[in-house]
Amino acid sequence: MSTHVPASPQQRVVADQSDIARALRRIAHEIVENLKGSTDLVLLGIPSRGVPLAQRIAFNIADIEGTSVPVGSLDVTLFRDDLRIRPAKALARTELPIGGIDGKTVVLVDDVLYSGRTIRAALDALNEFGRPKAVQLAVLVDRGHRELPIRADYVGKNLPTSHVEKVSVEISEIDEFDQVVIRES
Template sequence: MSDARTRPTTANVSRAVLEGPDIQRALTRIAHEILERTKGAQDVVLLGIPTRGVTLARRIGERVARFEGVTVPSGSIDITMYRDDLRLRPARPLGRTELPADGIDGKIVVLVDDVLFSGRTVRAALDALGDIGRPRAVQLATLVDRGHRELPIRADYVGKNLPTAMSEKVKVYLSETDGRDAVVLIKEEDR
């Protein structure tokens, strides 16, 4: 996200926590876990939360197809209209919602996001799903779980558990949108 709250008195110290190959391995493992847990990924639909969740959902879908030859539909679900913090900032532009042609009724929906933090985004996504259809089950996959949950939500598939301080920021870069793969931990330090 692009909320650069850097004041002139602070300096950012950033450290890469995951590099390109680490991300690839994490996604590979998540794909295997999805296949294992859903017994072959029948009826699975991958829905990414824009922007980077969509890219991750697509990558996981490609892996599942490669490992067991099942085509898993992937799409995106925008949660902007369901956020609980809309009144805190000026109205934001909407992301894309693209649902697979068969819809989500009776399917196992795996929500995919880049970073799991407070859990509020996932709460909004669950509300959005409820207005679109009635999945058989909803699961959650995330590349990074950085803790600090504010709601009773947990991920089913986690790329990396990353202990963080509240003041730190986690940024995910993916080659499709950012030209490289990396997860970076940004520390704000007072000078």
């Protein structure tokens, strides 16, 4: 693991720890405002980095509303449409909160929204597990280049990028630091 490297021609930090914390705080406020509270709300993170992001949003909502929000993990690998073009990937954990998702408002949480194909797979997966009242989407970074008619309801940061760039969301639960980095590939 490298040490904290600031700007370099190949690698640009576009959000640091406090930017990420503020963005997640704002998303938490927006969810509560939009849903007029947090009853019947379930946050489902998409592994790997969506899960700790969902936990942080839940922590913020608990702080704002004083209520705890169930958090789960939804692996979409088995539902992807690109399985045929790469070797079989290891599966990540699917863990729905006790109480399930039937009749709940599910907010899917992911780190980066790009083609939209992960979210399409997530919608298919949800269909197998139950029937939520509504499904919304929160992402830390929206980098554009959608290939499907999907948009996020809550966006931490809009990041116009080119296809050749690679956007990495790094968070301390998994990586070394909280930061969003753009790399030339």
